[in-house]
Amino acid sequence: MLSKSFSVQDKLARVHFIIDKEPHITVDKAKCLECESKPCLPACPAENYNYNEEARELTYNHEGCLECGTCRFICPMDAITWSYPRGGFGVAYKWG
Numbered sequence: 001m002l003s004k005s006f007s008v009q010d011k012l013a014r015v016h017f018i019i020d021k022e023p024h025i026t027v028d029k030a031k032c033l034e035c036e037s038k039p040c041l042p043a044c045p046a047e048n049y050n051y052n053e054e055a056r057e058l059t060y061n062h063e064g065c066l067e068c069g070t071c072r073f074i075c076p077m078d079a080i081t082w083s084y085p086r087g088g089f090g091v092a093y094k095w096g
């Protein structure tokens, strides 16, 4: 029997988000100015973190969060405040 494999992008296409307007992630951006390695950028599987070199500003998107919790553990500056979204909100897996 043939087994079907899925790429990460295929799997991400199968999740659904129930958006909470109240962010469950906040970042103390002042600390990002002192953060040389910025490990949140490659670590987030949903690519929710970006850094604008010209503006020297971190941007992030709580709405596409997969709730893996990686960013809050990997941040060396303890700049990220993270909690699960409120009940009824957030990511739903195995959608579609």
Ligand code: SF4
Pocket: 027, 031, 032, 033, 035, 037, 038, 039, 040, 041, 058, 074, 075, 076, 077, 078, 079, 080
């Ligand atoms: S790892 Fe933390 S301090 Fe560094 S850029 Fe990301 S959020 Fe900012």
Ligand code: SF4
Pocket: 043, 044, 045, 046, 047, 048, 064, 065, 066, 067, 068, 069, 070, 071, 072
């Ligand atoms: S919890 Fe995971 S998916 Fe959500 S922003 Fe952090 S690293 Fe990205």
